[in-house]
Amino acid sequence: MATVCFYFxxxxxxxxxxxxxxxxxxxxxxxxxxxxxxxxxxxxxxxPAMSLLLDLIEVHDKRFRCSFxxxxxxxxxxxxxxxxxxxxxxxxxxxxxxxxxxETYYHSLAFLYSRAEFARQIKMHEQKIGxxxxxxxxxxxxxxxxxxxxxxxxxxxxxxxxxxxEGVDRLLGHRSPAFLYLPPNLSTPVLLLKNxxxxxxxxxxxxxxxxxxxPLTADRFANWINDINGTGYVANLFMDFExxxxxxxxxxxxxxxxxxxxxxxxxxxxxxxxxxxxxIDRFPTxxxxxxxxxxxxxxxxxxxxxxxxxxxQSNALTEIYRLESAVVAKGDPELLDDWRRLQxxxxxxxxxxxxxxDGDVHKYFIPYDSPYDSYINFMNVMDNLRGRLRMASxxx
Amino acid sequence: xxxxxxxxxxxPFISGGLGTACYGLTxxxxxxxxxxxxxxxxxxxxxxxxxxxxxTPTALFAGGDSDEIERKAAxxxxxxxxxxxAQMKPYDSMTEPGKRRFLLGTDMKEVDEQIExxxxxxxxxxxxxxxxxxxxxxxxxxxxxxxxRYARLVVRIAKRHDFDVIHAHxxxxxxxxxxxxxxxGKPLVVHVHSTEFDRSGENVNQVVYDVERAGxxxxxxxxxxxxxxxxxxxxxxxxxxxxxxxxxNAIDRNGKAPAPIPAIRRNERIVxxxxxxxxxxxxxxxxxxxxxxxxxxxxxxxLMAGSGDMVRSSIELAADLGIGHKVLFTGxxxxxDVETVFRMADLYVMPSVSEPFGIAPLEAIxxxxxxxxxxQSGVSEILRHALKVDFWDVEEMAxxxxxxxxxxxxxxxxxxxSVLEVSRFSWRDSAANCIGVYQKAVGQKGS
Numbered sequence: 001m002a003t004v005c006f007y008f009x010x011x012x013x014x015x016x017x018x019x020x021x022x023x024x025x026x027x028x029x030x031x032x033x034x035x036x037x038x039x040x041x042x043x044x045x046x047x048p049a050m051s052l053l054l055d056l057i058e059v060h061d062k063r064f065r066c067s068f069x070x071x072x073x074x075x076x077x078x079x080x081x082x083x084x085x086x087x088x089x090x091x092x093x094x095x096x097x098x099x100x101x102x103e104t105y106y107h108s109l110a111f112l113y114s115r116a117e118f119a120r121q122i123k124m125h126e127q128k129i130g131x132x133x134x135x136x137x138x139x140x141x142x143x144x145x146x147x148x149x150x151x152x153x154x155x156x157x158x159x160x161x162x163x164x165x166e167g168v169d170r171l172l173g174h175r176s177p178a179f180l181y182l183p184p185n186l187s188t189p190v191l192l193l194k195n196x197x198x199x200x201x202x203x204x205x206x207x208x209x210x211x212x213x214x215p216l217t218a219d220r221f222a223n224w225i226n227d228i229n230g231t232g233y234v235a236n237l238f239m240d241f242e243x244x245x246x247x248x249x250x251x252x253x254x255x256x257x258x259x260x261x262x263x264x265x266x267x268x269x270x271x272x273x274x275x276x277x278x279x280i281d282r283f284p285t286x287x288x289x290x291x292x293x294x295x296x297x298x299x300x301x302x303x304x305x306x307x308x309x310x311x312x313q314s315n316a317l318t319e320i321y322r323l324e325s326a327v328v329a330k331g332d333p334e335l336l337d338d339w340r341r342l343q344x345x346x347x348x349x350x351x352x353x354x355x356x357x358d359g360d361v362h363k364y365f366i367p368y369d370s371p372y373d374s375y376i377n378f379m380n381v382m383d384n385l386r387g388r389l390r391m392a393s394x395x396x
Numbered sequence: 397x398x399x400x401x402x403x404x405x406x407x408p409f410i411s412g413g414l415g416t417a418c419y420g421l422t423x424x425x426x427x428x429x430x431x432x433x434x435x436x437x438x439x440x441x442x443x444x445x446x447x448x449x450x451x452t453p454t455a456l457f458a459g460g461d462s463d464e465i466e467r468k469a470a471x472x473x474x475x476x477x478x479x480x481x482a483q484m485k486p487y488d489s490m491t492e493p494g495k496r497r498f499l500l501g502t503d504m505k506e507v508d509e510q511i512e513x514x515x516x517x518x519x520x521x522x523x524x525x526x527x528x529x530x531x532x533x534x535x536x537x538x539x540x541x542x543x544x545r546y547a548r549l550v551v552r553i554a555k556r557h558d559f560d561v562i563h564a565h566x567x568x569x570x571x572x573x574x575x576x577x578x579x580x581g582k583p584l585v586v587h588v589h590s591t592e593f594d595r596s597g598e599n600v601n602q603v604v605y606d607v608e609r610a611g612x613x614x615x616x617x618x619x620x621x622x623x624x625x626x627x628x629x630x631x632x633x634x635x636x637x638x639x640x641x642x643x644x645n646a647i648d649r650n651g652k653a654p655a656p657i658p659a660i661r662r663n664e665r666i667v668x669x670x671x672x673x674x675x676x677x678x679x680x681x682x683x684x685x686x687x688x689x690x691x692x693x694x695x696x697x698x699l700m701a702g703s704g705d706m707v708r709s710s711i712e713l714a715a716d717l718g719i720g721h722k723v724l725f726t727g728x729x730x731x732x733d734v735e736t737v738f739r740m741a742d743l744y745v746m747p748s749v750s751e752p753f754g755i756a757p758l759e760a761i762x763x764x765x766x767x768x769x770x771x772q773s774g775v776s777e778i779l780r781h782a783l784k785v786d787f788w789d790v791e792e793m794a795x796x797x798x799x800x801x802x803x804x805x806x807x808x809x810x811x812x813x814s815v816l817e818v819s820r821f822s823w824r825d826s827a828a829n830c831i832g833v834y835q836k837a838v839g840q841k842g843s
Binding site: 020021022310311312314315353356369370371372373375376379380 | 808
């Protein structure tokens with residue numbers, strides 16, 4: 001048998017407004033634009049795709065199951081700008097077929113800079129998921145699937161039974177991501193590795209007419225899933241939820257594909273769907289997956305160069321975390337919230353120079369003309385935030 | 397393919413980007429094995445000799461370091477220079493707005509007669525006087541006389557040499573290009589490095605405009621240095637966009653070791669403006685941005701290198717804004733001094749109001765200085781690793797200048813990526829693109 005394990009990532013950053021060195025106010029975020037984008041994506045992706053998942057769960061009598069990780073700031077934006085999306089998430093939750101993962105509330109890179117802040121943001125997110133859906137997440141995903149042995153150790157200490165990460169060829173060697181693994185010398189957490197070939201067939205190649213497999217049918221894809229039989233247990237299909245309708249537009253046929261897929265998968269004997277916890281409970285682990293260096297699910301490099309590839313990015317990140325003790329000590333909730341919203345990984349992704357030469361695909365998602373503009377804007381905001389801290393300390 | 401190329405400046409006698417472009421293009425063509433006959437006016441005051449002098453590249457660069465001359469000459473192996481004596485220095489006589497208004501036209505009668513004589517096969521070896529404009533005492537008027545004289549000398553050259561295509565750079569040579577095309581029956585390609593609208597805004601000189609327009613409409617193909625300029629040529633001169641090809645300028649990484657960083661390493665940061673200080677280049681926006689920068693930080697100086705009709709008003713503006721001591725004017729710089737200021741600068745700013753291309757930012761980057769350029773420039777179409785602003789947005793200009801001065805990682809990232817980006821540009825590619833245009837022109841003519 002082969003089990004399909006879908007995990008969908010839902011995230012929207014709080015984009016900054018244009019903020020010059022001559023600005024002095026504390027309005028850093030572009031609420032209008034964030035609302036606009038949130039509603040646009042809700043219209044193209046969240047609403048139709050979530051409605052489709054609800055239908056699939058019902059049509060297939062709860063045998064279709066999947067997992068979600070929704071960042072805290074995405075949830076906040078749904079509450080504010082698009083309550084219908086939150087309502088759909090509630091309905092998905094009510095089916096009992098959807099599991100929510102834990103992540104950093106602010107979709108941050110805190111793991112790399114501050115373990116204390118990292119833990120705090122995970123706790124915040126757990127609390128939010130508990131409040132909204134009554135679930136206690138037991139599987140953790142770090143921002144952009146950034147992972148190494150240390151992430152596993154930290155997650156184990158926080159009580160997670162599983163962590164999702166990228167299945168990187170150079171680390172797997174001849175082994176398959178269709179098995180479950182353990183970090184070296186630990187008995188938890190169980191590692192679920194992304195099957196990047198099958199995941200990217202949907203997430204990146206689906207609408208590509210130059211791809212030899214185009215147009216991909218659910219039937220053919222179900223065959224590839226079925227091929228896992230005998231060589232593993234599970235096809236971990238991890239992707240941005242925005243794949244459905246936003247990255248792959250409706251006219252590519254992505255919704256029809258998804259609609260057909262569960263039936264085709266389950267028409268092959270023994271194949272089914274499961275959430276991340278169900279996979280962990282059902283299958284044994286098959287050895288160690290040793291990741292001494294940081295990996296991620298980004299690009300072909302599967303490294304951190306999209307967020308830490310140039311000195312502007314590392315400077316901005318270092319500077320924002322340098323403020324940690326002062327911000328936390330100050331205890332001003334507004335200041336704390338602003339500081340945390342600035343930690344969202346997207347701000348640093350916008351400063352990436354490696355796509356800049358040929359980055360039409362990336363350009364669609366980047367709200368700046370250049371990585372330099374993005375850095376300047378971010379540093380101006382941080383400058384102002386730093387000023388608020390200084391004033392605070394002078395006052396006290 | 398053999399090209400008759402009509403220019404009006406060439407190193408070492410240059411006042412702007414055109415000479416640099418002609419030098420780069422001919423060097424590129426030489427590398428590609430395309431032969432070039434380059435007609436170059438040489439300013440020889442009071443010498444109205446009719447002779448066209450054949451100049452070797454070695455003679456052209458005479459006076460400098462001998463190894464250097466050899467190297468430069470070798471790079472121009474496929475180029476023959478024909479020096480004609482004419483005085484064509486438009487920016488000396490034309491940048492004073494009060495004077496350029498009086499630039500008067502000539503009716504090209506003498507050029508026409510020369511062409512007629514040449515076509516009849518008459519003896520035309522006699523001296524060629526400068527055509528008299530309607531107001532010969534006005535030296536700006538005399539420029540048009542020189543333009544026509546140049547055209548008549550080109551008639552002679554066109555009669556005596558073989559070539560497949562004529563390539564004329566900017567309006568001063570267009571009459572020569574038109575004449576050469578009539579004599580030879582070969583296609584004319586005009587290369588628009590700037591237009592009258594770039595040089596003078598809406599205050600257009602009708603005579604110059606007419607010469608430009610005639611050249612563009614007579615030409616088989618038109619080359620512009622950017623899409624920005626293509627748009628102007630289409631909209632303001634009524635040229636069919638299908639007839640226009642864009643060929644960007646370039647820069648070759650100089651093989652020289654970088655000049656040592658000047659000893660005056662200092663606590664002060666330096667922001668550089670380098671170019672003609674004229675309306676087109678936006679010096680006023682630079683001074684106003686400097687004023688805003690100085691509201692936020694003090695340890696910075698603004699260097700304005702260049703000459704032009706707005707030097708005085710820029711000095712006055714700086715004084716009025718109370719930043720006179722922070723804005724320094726160096727006058728016109730050449731050679732080693734240019735290199736030195738580029739290397740001293742933390743940032744080069746080109747706030748041009750209208751810049752058909754703008755080679756100077758590429759030169760700055762070649763000296764490892766990051767650049768901030770106006771979006772109203774052709775070079776911004778190909779340069780990605782630069783900061784960009786609308787020239788009028790002085791506050792954003794200041795915002796970006798401050799960011800570069802305050803955040804070393806920004807400066808470092810810009811420098812690293814822009815140097816790499818610019819190292820991929822080459823005059824050889826630009827020359828190859830021009831040759832592609834020649835082929836179109838020759839093909840059109842034959843069909």
